[in-house]
Amino acid sequence: MPNCNAGYDLMVFVGRQRLLEHRQREEIMAALNDDYGIRISAGEVSDLAMRFSQYFLRLHYAKADRIRKILENDGGWPMHIDASGENGRGTLFVVMAGWRKWVLGAWKIATEKAELILPCLRDTVERFGPPCAGMRDLGRAVTPALNDLVSELGLEIPVLACHQHFLADIGKDLLNSDHCALRDLFRRTKVQADIKRLIREFGGKIGLQIDDARQTVIAWQEMEDHTYQLPPGKNGIAVVRALSQWVIDYHADASGLDFPFDRPYFDFFNRCMIGSKAIDAFLRIPSDDRKVTGALKRLGRILTKVACEVPFRHIVKRLQRRAELFDELRDQLRTAKKLPENETVADIDAMRKRLDDWTVSLRELRPKRGPAQDTRDAIDIILKHIDVHGENLWGHIITLPENAPSRMRLVSRTNEIIENFFGTIKHGERRRSGRKNLTHDFELLPAEAALVYNLNQPDYVSAVCGSIDRLPLAFAQLDKEEARRKEKGLPSQKMSNLDKILQLSTSSLSSADRHVVRTENMNQRIIKAARSRAPRVAC
Incomplete structure (x- = not known):
């Protein structure tokens, strides 16, 4: 070289x-x-x-012209856009061609603002042609940026809102306050801490025989007679210990999609209630060993705080009522941990009709007056989001030119493609650095590194170098x-000349600014000025 x-x-x-x-x-x-x-x-x-x-x-x-020709032969390309960073630093903005899963552009931006995102979108369109659709989340920066781009192009380009982000937005508004109140209540009553203390104590009593005790618990689980009497001695203590561990293992009920799709403290409440009822059953035929029975009662007294205290029931009842509404909406949009594969035009049309019908029924179910204030508020939250984002929820059916391989093609209903892409980058960086916090790594990672991932796409490799x-x-x-x-x-x-522009508009202390501001000379200069009495200048 x-x-x-x-x-x-x-x-x-x-x-x-x-x-x-x-x-x-x-x-x-x-x-x-x-x-x-x-x-x-x-x-x-x-x-x-x-x-x-x-x-x-x-x-x-x-190779931009060759890439552009390939995308045109496909009948166009849906533009997926998103930005990611770590603790507000090292923000990486990426534009991806959804059907091909090719990264078309990647830039480091000082902060996620529309005036910084729009030049990136213009640069991508100039090189690779206009998209046939735009997919975005509900961010306050990407939304106006993509709208402005479509307006400038003067083309009929559908701007789509990610269904997953749409649901997450509604879910947080619906459930966050009650879920946080439930979390605070658990912390205030110290239920989890008390159960963990019991588990440590029981483990100490079992001692070096812990492996044998685990086998005993497994054998107890597999008993066919379903006896409710616990075994005596350390084996009985091991069963109570396992029951305690089951109660606080509520994260096992999670789907992996995080809040609001998963409600961990609601799952914790349910396990506490189930555990409390199970203890009642085990105590009806008490163990022959009083120490085992005493251990079971101690666990039961901790769980009774959840089962009997009024604040728990009030919060959970309200949370459950709102969660049922949210899950109904989620069912209309058919979003689970994995979206349905091979969706068709008929599936999209049917889904839209179902949501419209459900929205009409929701308006009819809304209480006009009376004590159901919380139900009214919950329904109003959902209806407000549908009114604001409804027109961007649909338009995934793209009619292609006559020379395209097919006449119609669907754009993904979520921004999952680019979300997973960022997840892959972060997973790789954690593997390389061994650090969980990637703030420093993302600041040093060049934006071009996102483009390098195109080498994982054989069709891209064939296009640019064979x-x-x-x-x-x-x-x-x-x-x-x-x-x-x-x-x-x-x-x-011709190369991109956006780097300097994209790093100007920020209030955060970037690495480049830090080298200027975080110096001994800067400290001394400011301290010296602060201690001095500068002469006044007459106006």
Whole structure:
């Protein structure tokens, strides 16, 4: 490579290992030494990985016309947009072609604002053509940015709201206050802490015989006579310990979609109630061992605080009533942990009709007066969201040109494609760094790293370089073409010039600003001015 003692093939190897395989620098150095006898420093690994991302950005832009032609032959491309960061830092904004799952653009933006997102959308459309649809979440930045883009293009482009985000927005407004009140009530009564203390105490009594005790619990579970009498001795204590652990293992009831689709403290309440009833059954035929019976009663007294206290029942009753409404809405939109596969045009039409009919029935069920104030408020929350976002919930059926492979195609009802993409990046970065908090890593991660993930898409690789093995040659051709343009006095290949603009509008302390502000000279300058008596200047 120009001004470098490394070859293109070495850069590609390091870049792929670093950015796609998420291997640490020491792992890459060891692989190069063991497999090829090449020794390089850790700093050179970082340098080559950064060069690789920059070369890949150049290649992506150089092949923009070819990518655009492929997307046009598909009949268009749905634009999926989203931004992600860590603790408000290192915000990465990505534009993705939904049907192909190709990242078309990626930028680091100072903060998620419409005036920073819109230039990125314009740049993408200029290079790859206008989209046939736009998919977004309900964010206050992406919504006006995408609306402004569609208005500027002057085309009939449906702007779609993610169904998952739509439901999450409603669910939080419906359930958050009561769910937080239930959580605070659990903390105030110390139910979970008391149960954990019992578990530790029972574990201490069982001692080194814990493995045998676990086998006893398994055997007790498999008993066919379903006896309600607990075994005596340490075996009985082990059963009570397992029952206590079952009560606080309420996270096992979660679907993995987080609040409001999962309500963990509501699940905890249900397990406490079930556990309390089970203890009543076990105490009807008490164990022959008084210590086992005493342990069971101690657990029962803790759970009685949940079963008998009035505040628990009031909060749960209201939460359950609202959760039933939310789950009904969720059923209308057929959103579960995984969306139904191979949805058809008829499925979308039927879903829309079901939601419209359900909305009409909800308006009719809304109490006009009387004591049902909470029910009125809950229904009003749902109806308000439907009124605001209703027109953006539909339009997924895209009619394609006559030369397209098919006449109709559906856009995904959620932004799950790009959400999962960010999840993959963060999972890889945690694997590489070993850190749970990725604030520092996301600040250092170049935006071009998102484009590199296109190498996981065989059709993209075929479009830009033919095969992975030909990637070093494609990079070499870029430099050859750049040298030829310089010889002829032609301008360089057009690159994105948005970087400086995208880092201006922010109130947060970015890494670049931190190098200026967080210095000893800055401290001394301000402290010196604060302690001085500057002369007054006459106006």
